[in-house]
Amino acid sequence: xxxxxxxxxxxxxxxxxxxxxxxMLFADLGADVLKIEKPGSGDDTRHFGPFQNxxxxxxxxxxxxxxxxxxxxxxxxxxxxLLQLVKETDVIVENFRPGVMKKLGLDYETLKELNxxxxxxxxxxxxxxxxxxxxxxxxxxxxxxxxxxxxxxHPDNPPTRTGSSLGDMSAALYAAFxxxxxxxxxxxxxxxxxxxxxxxxxxxxMLETNVLRYTVDRIVPSRIGSRHPISTPFxxxxxxxxxxxxxIANDPLFARLCHVxxxxxxxxxxxxxxxxxxxxxxxxxxxxxxxWLSSYTxxxxxxxxxxxxxxxxxxxxxxxxxxxxxxxxREMLVEVDHPIAGPMKVPGNPVxxxxxxxxIDKAPPLLGEHNDEIKKRLLKVGID
Amino acid sequence: xxxxxxxxxxxxxxxxxxxxxxxMLFADLGADVLKIEKPGSGDDTRHFGPFQNxxxxxxxxxxxxxxxxxxxxxxxxxxxxLLQLVKETDVIVENFRPGVMKKLGLDYETLKELNxxxxxxxxxxxxxxxxxxxxxxxxxxxxxxxxxxxxxxHPDNPPTRTGSSLGDMSAALYAAFxxxxxxxxxxxxxxxxxxxxxxxxxxxxMLETNVLRYTVDRIVPSRIGSRHPISTPFxxxxxxxxxxxxxIANDPLFARLCHVxxxxxxxxxxxxxxxxxxxxxxxxxxxxxxxWLSSYTxxxxxxxxxxxxxxxxxxxxxxxxxxxxxxxxREMLVEVDHPIAGPMKVPGNPVxxxxxxxxIDKAPPLLGEHNDEIKKRLLKVGID
Numbered sequence: 001x002x003x004x005x006x007x008x009x010x011x012x013x014x015x016x017x018x019x020x021x022x023x024m025l026f027a028d029l030g031a032d033v034l035k036i037e038k039p040g041s042g043d044d045t046r047h048f049g050p051f052q053n054x055x056x057x058x059x060x061x062x063x064x065x066x067x068x069x070x071x072x073x074x075x076x077x078x079x080x081x082l083l084q085l086v087k088e089t090d091v092i093v094e095n096f097r098p099g100v101m102k103k104l105g106l107d108y109e110t111l112k113e114l115n116x117x118x119x120x121x122x123x124x125x126x127x128x129x130x131x132x133x134x135x136x137x138x139x140x141x142x143x144x145x146x147x148x149x150x151x152x153x154h155p156d157n158p159p160t161r162t163g164s165s166l167g168d169m170s171a172a173l174y175a176a177f178x179x180x181x182x183x184x185x186x187x188x189x190x191x192x193x194x195x196x197x198x199x200x201x202x203x204x205x206m207l208e209t210n211v212l213r214y215t216v217d218r219i220v221p222s223r224i225g226s227r228h229p230i231s232t233p234f235x236x237x238x239x240x241x242x243x244x245x246x247x248i249a250n251d252p253l254f255a256r257l258c259h260v261x262x263x264x265x266x267x268x269x270x271x272x273x274x275x276x277x278x279x280x281x282x283x284x285x286x287x288x289x290x291x292w293l294s295s296y297t298x299x300x301x302x303x304x305x306x307x308x309x310x311x312x313x314x315x316x317x318x319x320x321x322x323x324x325x326x327x328x329x330r331e332m333l334v335e336v337d338h339p340i341a342g343p344m345k346v347p348g349n350p351v352x353x354x355x356x357x358x359x360i361d362k363a364p365p366l367l368g369e370h371n372d373e374i375k376k377r378l379l380k381v382g383i384d
Numbered sequence: 385x386x387x388x389x390x391x392x393x394x395x396x397x398x399x400x401x402x403x404x405x406x407x408m409l410f411a412d413l414g415a416d417v418l419k420i421e422k423p424g425s426g427d428d429t430r431h432f433g434p435f436q437n438x439x440x441x442x443x444x445x446x447x448x449x450x451x452x453x454x455x456x457x458x459x460x461x462x463x464x465x466l467l468q469l470v471k472e473t474d475v476i477v478e479n480f481r482p483g484v485m486k487k488l489g490l491d492y493e494t495l496k497e498l499n500x501x502x503x504x505x506x507x508x509x510x511x512x513x514x515x516x517x518x519x520x521x522x523x524x525x526x527x528x529x530x531x532x533x534x535x536x537x538h539p540d541n542p543p544t545r546t547g548s549s550l551g552d553m554s555a556a557l558y559a560a561f562x563x564x565x566x567x568x569x570x571x572x573x574x575x576x577x578x579x580x581x582x583x584x585x586x587x588x589x590m591l592e593t594n595v596l597r598y599t600v601d602r603i604v605p606s607r608i609g610s611r612h613p614i615s616t617p618f619x620x621x622x623x624x625x626x627x628x629x630x631x632i633a634n635d636p637l638f639a640r641l642c643h644v645x646x647x648x649x650x651x652x653x654x655x656x657x658x659x660x661x662x663x664x665x666x667x668x669x670x671x672x673x674x675x676w677l678s679s680y681t682x683x684x685x686x687x688x689x690x691x692x693x694x695x696x697x698x699x700x701x702x703x704x705x706x707x708x709x710x711x712x713x714r715e716m717l718v719e720v721d722h723p724i725a726g727p728m729k730v731p732g733n734p735v736x737x738x739x740x741x742x743x744i745d746k747a748p749p750l751l752g753e754h755n756d757e758i759k760k761r762l763l764k765v766g767i768d
Contacts, residue, residue: 002569004565004566004568004569005565005568007572017592021592025561029565048593049601049614050593050596050597050600050601051600052600057593057596057599057600058593058596061592061593061595061596108738126710127714127736129713129714130710130713130714131709131710131713132710135697136695138631138633138695140610140612140618140629140631141629141631141695141696141697144620144629144697144698144699144700145697145698145700145705146700146705147700147701147702147704147705147706148546148547148548149610149620149629149699150547150699150700150701150702150704151547151548151702152536152544152545152546152547153537153538153544153547154537154538154541154542154544157538157541158538158609158610158620158622158627159610159620159627159699160536160537160538160544160609160610160620161536161609161610161620162532162536162546162550163532163534163535163536163537163591163594163605163607164532164535164590164591164592164594165592166546166550166590168592169554169590169592170553170554170557171734173554173557173558173561174557174734174735176561177409177557177560177561177564177735178735178736178737180561180564180565180568181388181389181413181564181735181737181740182388182737182740183568184388184389184564184567184568184571185386185388185739185740187568187571187572188391188571191739192739193737193738193739193740194737194738194739195735195736195737195738196736196738197734197735197736198714198734198736200710200714201714201716201732201734201736202734204705204711204716204731204734205716205731205732205733205734206548206550206553207547207548207702207731208401208405208445208548208549208552208553208731209432209434209441209442209445210547210548210702211445211702211706211717211730211731212434212441212442212445212730213434213702214702214703214706215441215706215717215728215729215730216434216435216436216441216728216729217433217434220701220702220703221547221702223547225542225544225545226524226533226542226543226544226545228524230433234524236528236533236542236543236544236545238542243542243543245524245525245528245533247522247524247525249522311520311522311525312525313519313525313528313529314528314529315528315533315534315543316528316529316530316531316534317531317534317604318531318534318535318591318594318595318597318598318604318605319598319604320531320534321529321530321531321588322531322595322598322599325515326510326514326515326516326584327588329513329514329515330511330513330514330582330584330585332585332588332589333595333599344599344600345599345600346595346596346599347588347589347591347592347595348585348589349589350555350558350581350582350585350586350588350589351558351561351562351565351579351581352511352562352579352580352581352582352585353562353565353566353577353578353579354492354577354578354579354580355566355569355575355576355577355578356565356566356569356577
């Protein structure tokens with residue numbers, strides 16, 4: 001199979017989540033990713049659960065298909081070897097706090113002297129410059145500072161974090177895109193460059209039109225749970241055994257819903273004849289819908305609504321979505337064969353390229369698994 | 385200034401959010417993006433608020449720097465012109481429901497005959513294949529089906545949608561990355577290909593380690609608000625005038641916090657001496673922290689904690705983050721000069737490339753603004 005990034009060598013100084021997810025996307029597409037790990041302990045996530053046969057599945061998921069070498073960034077001999085590696089590298093990815101790589105003598109300004117074609121991608125909480133640059137970054141902090149937390153949750157409850165690490169994941173995606181742009185530019189011009197990705201910037205960018213509501217209309221968007229800012233009924237509703245999403249954005253769909261909930265007279269009810277009137281009378285409408293739903297399970301309600309062409313969906317638990325046939329057919333859950341832990345089921349890669357698809361076939365590395373192979377090679381280069 | 389994608393021509397059939405955000409990232413980096421719009425009405429978002437001088441800021445934000453041509457995809461003359469455009473195009477992006485482009489005779493299999501080097505990116509709710517492929521996709525549905533909604537929110541409340549359209553935005557980012565990978569591969573081999581991106585896949589991929597908790601430990605992750613699954617105190621806490629995030633992941637940091645909240649005796653309290661004990665006694669600890677916070681504003685508490693080196697942050701509202709000095713310095717809020725609406729403040733681009741940065745200097749197009757220019761050129765090509 002063709003692997004679109006098989007000529008790309010990545011030197012990966014990153015740890016935990018944002019950086020490793022970015023380089024995982026590269027490894028899935030064939031890049032040769034060499035993980036530089038702290039001797040003896042390695043990436044922190046090697047010690048994060050869940051564990052399978054004492055091996056971290058957290059680490060395994062994010063580092064499949066990569067190689068591992070132990071190098072002490074403060075040791076002169078190790079650093080000499082590292083600088084040799086830099087010379088033959090295409091991409092560096094790191095997510096230390098801004099300034100750390102400079103203290104180690106491994107910042108872009110220094111390394112581009114060794115390798116002018118280098119693409120150097122830094123991911124941090126608040127970016128390489130700006131007033132918050134030196135603050136410690138946790139996903140929770142990035143989501144809160146970037147504005148996402150203030151608009152997530154129910155109006156009468158405290159704000160809430162998105163259930164996964166959106167600050168890390170969005171930064172990883174902008175970093176992966178930007179790094180590919182830099183590689184494309186390099187392919188055409190021979191020029192390398194530096195990329196500065198911040199989690200707070202990434203969260204802010206993901207806010208989409210919420211920003212405009214303030215910059216244009218001077219409205220500060222608030223928490224509205226799962227409701228649509230304009231359309232109704234468009235929300236999560238309680239059924240007999242759980243919750244169901246109903247998404248009605250126009251009058252014909254509303255009419256269909258009225259038939260499903262056995263209240264056809266509501267179609268001409270003056271409170272509900274237009275979308276904006278329905279939004280005005282949102283609470284009454286929710287009561288009516290939930291009254292009907294209280295007699296049906298989510299599955300029953302979903303079936304009736306699907307039959308009538310009413311846009312709806314159940315709310316999948318992680319178990320539901322993992323075991324969903326759709327997830328399997330889309331190869332969004334894949335198996336990685338770990339030499340110690342055995343087969344590990346991990347999330348797949350959504351970048352479904354027809355000619356050069358992602359392929360997830362190599363295990364994550366044991367700590368220092370490639371020490372000998374790489375150090376021997378470097379020794380030879382040194383002698384030549 | 386150098387623009388890394390200035391040799392790339394994008395034919396953009398996409399509407400509303402996911403597709404347009406993907407091609408916006410390309411336009412910001414210099415690609416020549418031509419938006420194909422429905423004659424007379426154009427992209428639906430031209431009619432979405434907020435409006436500035438009757439022009440949609442929603443549309444303006446997503447379509448800055450693009451061109452617009454009105455073409456009726458069902459009209460034979462218009463389609464002939466479109467096929468001429470396909471011949472000179474590098475990338476097509478579309479986000480119709482799977483099957484629509486095929487019915488129009490504009491699917492990848494057909495168009496690659498005209499242009500074998502074409503990169504063709506389709507974005508949809510559930511992908512081009514799989515049991516849910518034909519279901520209507522709303523962001524709310526994608527978040528719910530992909531599993532994110534089930535883990536977002538407080539334990540005693542209904543699940544909740546992330547405050548922005550994460551299904552669209554994550555799909556846009558995977559699509560932008562995948563398209564760049566395809567362009568990189570094409571640059572080296574001359575081969576085009578097809579890319580199939582699904583919102584449900586993208587949400588599932590963003591779940592990160594939540595998936596492993598089920599596949600490895602058979603635990604179905606539930607809603608835990610903003611809490612950390614392992615560490616405590618790591619949550620959102622109420623102060624006198626709002627909420628504050630505190631993120632403590634180890635004992636030395638906990639000791640600092642005890643001093644800030646004027647309860648140094650808690651450092652040796654047997655209930656709180658280790659992270660796992662603190663997690664066990666999470667409620668008691670929350671009460672203690674909020675008791676102290678009840679006498680202080682968020683700003684006062686943030687200052688005391690920052691001084692003591694306790695990781696914390698306020699929860700920025702959209703107004704707060706828009707007006708934050710950091711946002712300005714990072715150029716995350718930029719002005720686009722609209723010919724009718726005047727200057728519009730819109731979210732910037734987080735892909736901070738040192739040599740070839742994004743530049744957002746061209747207005748969004750009026751509907752059909754480039755009809756004449758492009759049709760005249762096509763006419764000439766037709767004659768030659």
